[in-house]
Amino acid sequence: MIRRELWFGLSFMALIVIAATVMLLRVETITNGHLGLLMLTLVVVAIMLGFPTAFTLMGMGMIFTWFAYDRNTTHTLDLMVQAAYKTMANDVLIAVPLFVFMGYLVERANLIETLFKSLHLALARLPGALAVATLVTCTVFATATGIVGAVVTLMGLLALPAMLRAGYSIPLAAGSITAGGCLGILIPPSVLLIVYGATAGVSVVQLYAGAFFPGVMLASLYVAYVILVAKLKPDWAPPLSAADRAVKLPAQTQRLTADAGRHAFAGLIGALKGRRNADVSTGFLLRQLFIVLLPGVLFALLAYTSYRAVTTVAAVEQYEIQEIGSARGGAGEAASSGVQEPPAESEGGLQEPASQGQGGLAEPPGAGAVQEPPGAETKAAPAGGAVKSEAAAAPEEATTRPAPTWWWVCFAVFGAIVALFYLFLSFARLEIFKMLLASFFPLMILILAVLGSIVLGLATPTEAAAMGALGGFLLAAAYRRLTLGVLKESVFLTAKTSAMVCWLFVGSAIFSAAFALLGGQQLVEEWVLGMNLTKIQFLVLSQVIIFILGWPLEWTEIIVIFMPIFIPLLDNFGVDPLFFGLLVALNLQTAFLSPPVAMAAFYLKGVSPPHVTLNQIFLGMLPFMGIQVLAILLLYMWPQIGLWLPQLLYK
Template sequence: MRKELWFGVTLMVLIIGGVAWFMPAQGDWTSGHLGLLMLALIVVAIMLGFPTAFTLMGMGVLFSWLAYRNANPEIAVQQTLDLMVQRAYAVMTNDVLISVPLFVFMGYLVERSNLIEKLFRSLHLALAWIPGSLAVATLVTCAIFATATGIVGAVVTLMGLLAFPAMLRAGYSTSMSAGAVTAGGCLGILIPPSVLLIVYGATAGVSVVQLYAGAFFPGLMLTGLYVLYIVLLAKLKPALAPPLPEAERVVPLPPVARTLQARGATHALPALGAGLMRALKGPRNAEVPSAVFARQLGIVLLPALATALVMGTIYSAVTAPAASIAIEAPLSLGGAEESSAAVDDLAAPPAEEPAAPAAAAPATPAAPATSATPSATEADARPPSTPAAAAVAAPRWFWITLAVVGLLLVYFYWRFSFARVEIFKMLLTSFFPLALLILAVLGSIVFGLATPTEAAAVGSLGGALLAAAYRQLNFGVLKESVLLTAKTSAMVCWLFVGSSIFSAAFALLGGQALVEQWVLSMNLSPVQFMILAQLIIFLLGWPLEWTEIIIIFMPIFIPLLDNFGIDPLFFGLLVALNLQTAFLSPPVAMAAFYLKGVAPPHVTLNQIFLGMLPFMGIQVIALVLLYVFPEIGLWLPTVLYR
């Protein structure tokens, strides 16, 4: 018998044995114990390969009928059918789920824009000076592309076709290359816009907007830890990730760059500026038109212009009159309350916004000028010569930041050779369009300009425009994207219907009360409960995928959080970070099978699993860091909404 089959059979025997151990003697069973039996049977059935959604519905209907039959056998069938209809209708009317097909559709369109090859090539050249540059470029490309698509299978497959062979040809370790591709591809289930966060928000009743804001920095932290591991490993063991040969770092230069370089110019900005002036003044550069000089110089000046725009925007924000800041203050969602309960979504009706001035002041501690805002009576009592809304002086941190940014900009242009100009132009056509789309979608959600559903609709339009701009939008691409979106959305919706029926049956049987009674009888502290919950989720990630864990087990964990004073938002961030392991942990490591399907024949599953293990360890480290320093995930939602 194969090792994977032995592992699966052993795990199922342990699950059934554990349930049998906790079951009382025959004749002492209660409805709650039937709920535990249903839970164990569902896990075993899913591990045997039965469809998750229909297994949940089938078990839920059967055990709901048993629960109703114990109460009143005559109307048990009618009550069970009513429950099915009500639960299905509740899923159909859930507004949060509308964003799922829109985000998925955006992802499939971006995937078919053929941007990933250009993105990987440009990042590979831009990061060539870093040890393990190919693996680092793979991780960064995966993070960016996963953010734009959120589809793990698509990212792992595409990077397996593009980056994995390139790393093998460059002499990289097979295990390390496989780990970089699989771990990077899984970032899409954590970094917004993530379907996992939408599913968790709809299941736990937590604002998706705040989940997106909270998951942003943990996602960056996990990506940074991956990159740090690759760089350190390549530095300590160069044989695992040898540096790229010079031939692969060569960037072809256009005629104007070759002309200026032949005359001894090394820095792009002064050479292009002087060349433009000479071209405008006389015929010395007659072989190169002035428009070419101007276009190249404009590209070179783009970083300086973007920096000036960003710093100017920040200066306008920090020096804005106090009155304008006071007007913005009521947009805080948390009011003056700092509780651990989930707060309302950003799309709350504006009728709830008016509040007393005394309560509005502490609601925005991040805006110091609010506390100094005068009341209307005081403003009227001022002398006419005193303006009611005077500009605020820029704080010291702004000038320090401006000085640091200026020094970095000078260093950047000092290193900005003609080859780097060409790499920058490649990034302009690959990285920045995706970054603009991501920032537009996430920024409109996080800053309250649009609900997740509205932002997803705009993102779908942006994905279509991006595909059209790269001449990849045609009827075949559109048809395939729509069909794949329909399949994915149908799967998610059926999972929700099955989960809703299962949760109702579990509650009717008293399984939730039995679990809560058992957990509370252990007299755990909040820290111990959190460790136990995350350990269970980590272990569940070995046999189950994240969809089953969220759909089946989150309705069991969420009601327990109030007993330990744990914020469902923070718990959701820990779960999202923890569930990275669901795609990397054998035997149901879907990322490994995605990569194996497109990898060269000599690459084995054991090599892929071996490469994924260090990244699973990094995920555990990131989970501990997030728990020890919760501000990593809670700072942005607190500043924006509470």
Template sequence: MRIRKELWFGFALMVIILVPVAMYTPWTSFIDGHLDHADLGALGLLMLALIVVAIMLGFPTAFTLMGMGVFFGWLAYRSVNPALANQQILDLMVQRAYSVMSNDVLIAIPLFVFMGYLVERANLIEKLFKSLHLSLARVPGALAVATIVTCAIFATATGIVGAVVTLMGLLALPAMLRAGYNIKVAAGAITAGGCLGILIPPSVLLIVYGATAGVSVVKLYAGAFFPGIMLAGLYVGYVIVLAKWKPHLAPPLSAAERVVPLPPLSQALAPRSRNALTGLFGALRDPALPKPQVATQFFVSVLPALSIIALLVLLYGAATAPTAVVDTTGLVQSGGAISSAEDAPSDASGLAEPPQDESALQEPPKDGAEVKEPQAPQAAQPAPAAADASAAVAAPAAADTTAAAAAERLPVPLWYWIVLAVGLASLVLVCWLMSWQRLEVFKLLLASFFPLAVLIIAVLGSIVFGLATPTEAAAVGALGGLVLAGIYRFISARQANPDNAVAATVKDLGGIIKESSFLTAKTSAMVCWLFVGSSIFSASFALLGGQEIVERWVLSLGLNTVQFMLLSQFIIFILGWPLEWTEIIVIFMPIFIPLLPKFGVDPLFFGLLVALNLQTAFLSPPVAMAAFYLKGVSPPHVTLNQIFAGMIPFMGIQLIALALLYAFPAIGLWLPSLLYK
């Protein structure tokens, strides 16, 4: 019965699309073959409607785009010159395919996808999820919160929605069901958290949008950083409030589940002191204990305190750094004499002829006449030269004074004292709360999150701060993912069989590279064929005048900027129900992008809104690919309807985040404006 309902829903959508198109299409002109400009525009709208219906029927998107683009483009050329229509449409195919192949931005897609698949197979996420849910054990809805945070961190390392949802469905869903979590809450947390990879860099969607709209991918990555954090924070806040309001939906962890087994050294030192810092510090003076092991554990225990101190020192240096003064005095004085000589004020206007030498215009002397020597120019006055010399002598002294003034540090601002007070309070709190159990949880976090954090900083930091292009950073990330996979596979192999660890690691790594390469080629081929198909489709749509009709229709509505943004985002939100984000980007963004200058909308800001809005493409039925990913790895008693129901509240949160981003554009535009002035 459920399948029948979904089929009826899909057929109803197709009828809603096709009936108005069939009513307003000039079929008589098509049959007669006499197509004027208006008829071609109607043909373009028919093509747009047919592609949506064909995708909903399950036809391959890329090749459907390509086939319809070629057919309708041939009709457009045939209406002008039937003899050249075949040659022109073939030329269009070749040109569009070559333009996609020569796009350097698209090279980053397979590299980022390859990095994601390698990190997924590094056995890193399981340790990260375990350490996070132990560290958040006292937070209401700890397992769901840990799931969302893990998904957000994993999204920054992969950007692959299907991989994140599938892996977290295998790790987090059984753990939440065993803990008594409601199926809808558990499914909603996994699917919503897994879809964060659409927005959080290195998002493949942002690369595709940047290549489609001609927007810098670097600026898109910088702009999407804070909206992604905001959306993840809203998800976490909703789960905490729900778990506090209705504890039976997300029960807290039991005391037994919060216990972390202690190693022998910690078990021996725990009776001496409840605090790990004081216990390890005292153990350093005990000759009966192994000094290297105790010193290592003590260093690990003070790492949080050292991190806080280092952060405060860096903030102090940034807050009191002297203002950089660029001294241009010498440059001005060097050209001062020339400027005074050549730029002397004159009564003549700027169009006056240049001054002429009167002696050069005199007639040549006649024979026997006395030739007068030209008068020597008047000697320059020594006063200006002396003044210039004295100014030049005084310049170094002034420059030294300016440099000395600039070298003095600025006074400490008020905000730093506030940050210092908060940092010192945090330092005391961390040292006081560092029990033996928390030390083990921190060691788990350090072993699972720190390598991933280094990889994320190396990739995203190099992109955002302009040290590398997205393609170069993606290559570094792919290499880093390969190294991480090798290290963690070696650790696992050494724990299982120390004698054969190297051979087992090489064998596992070869299988990982083979599988990751195959999946990367499959995903990249899909994206590139989509680009080729959408490029041909967009060219045919423009040839038919469809873009012109859409533009005239939108402008005829008399919308202001706010109304246009609401209309466009509403259309994208509705399109996210039957279509995936790839289809929306490659088909409909070329229609929206030319309208942005008409309403004064920044394409960068529009792209951030679209990326946030297109989360619904993975969370909205009946397509909702995240639900099908989760259903594929969930127990049999978890139904698809339960997963859909769990998604609905998180869809509402996405709309709230969309409204916040539109009301406060600085959430997305502040970082790009700061870094790329």
């Protein structure tokens, strides 16, 4: 296998070098723009040979900048300093170490084992339950951490042996783990979206809002594929046995009943009466009842507060309308206006003494300079009273409005889920729910708090990342995993990852500046525009190029090297950079799944049993790569999948 990978890599590099050579030989005069394309070619080949990406970008950028400046070392060094300073002054990058720190702390809280066990018991009735539980666990954990290597490695240690013991197909098990583990680079809070936003100048907040539904759609397609395969090929994903689905009841619950399938709510209520709870403490029963009633209480509170929020009209809007209306009123119509009365008084005070011809001090009172405004107020009282009564009546009529359709749909869906929860709540399912409370819901609360504060505009990505890091710190402490060694390791890994990202940005800035200085960007733009492509053709061409680049390169290299080339072309074809970023984020899932540089496969191979080969892992990843292509097509055909939420929140 190593020889095949080596031959593939060498062949790919040879094709790149041959294409660059043919291009240079066909032109009559080699310009600086052609030198820029040569620099791009050499960078890709050097990265494929294993040179560090960041320093390769910086080195190539400096060498070719020196040629572009006619070997002027001073100008070359000035460009390097300016590019590095511009990158380090980017405030968006502050969120990177904070999100990474949150991910490492959550990873070390060791929730993944309990999460996987509770989910596979909760989903035991579904076909392919273990693979589905693996995908859901990977999705939740990848969203909380965003660290692909950590998620794939942990799930390889935890889920792969369980699926192999259950008789699952090795390719299906490997594909589920690798595909699910890579979702962290797409679903917010994602470092990839921060890097793209900083590179393309797109709002990270809008990227987070836009990537939410495409990420959920991709995860749902994965789950649907696994269920379909388990239905069509039961020998690839055998159903769980009764022993694997069995849930052990606590000792005090066993004193109440030996039947795990008995309805929990009725059993607990019955145990509170008479002698049935003689062997079980009342405190235990009340605690269990509190847990049982918790979903219903939370649903009622959320339904009530959300209904009040969507049906109440803000009073501030009424005051603004009333104030604008009073400002538009005439001077004679609303004499009580504080803005209009002083001119009336001043005009009366200046004109009436002249008409009366009496003392300047006596005439104004006699002429009504002081008395006329009360008279005017008396005359205008009905009108003023009418305005006040209308203003008083308007809020009463407009304080509420009908709830929108989407609220009723959500209310019906969640209400049905809660009703089904209580309808089928046995003692066994109560134990599964308690396991989910201890593993699934803390992570979901942390994720929703971070994403909700960003998407709703309550905090910037940097502020939300800081709160997420604090949440990860508290979560690790709550599960008694926060030790000095864990904290030191998390800080060290965060510094290492953040340094890599920052150096990549510095190298990308120097490379992009050199590429633009040589005229490579202009040459690429002229070449693309000379092809007379339509918008659809341009999007297809760009996504195919990114898909192919995902074979030899990682997503970081594709973002920092090739996005500065694609982004300036978007205006010429009327493509929204936000929408383009969502397509790229979906497409870059292939960077971890496409051989030969499929890092997720190597992460899994490192922890898998010896009989699991790399070929089997690659074979299992191919259907999920096809699903990624399908997700890209769905997003292109229905852009509102990604654009609806940003347009709703930030229109």
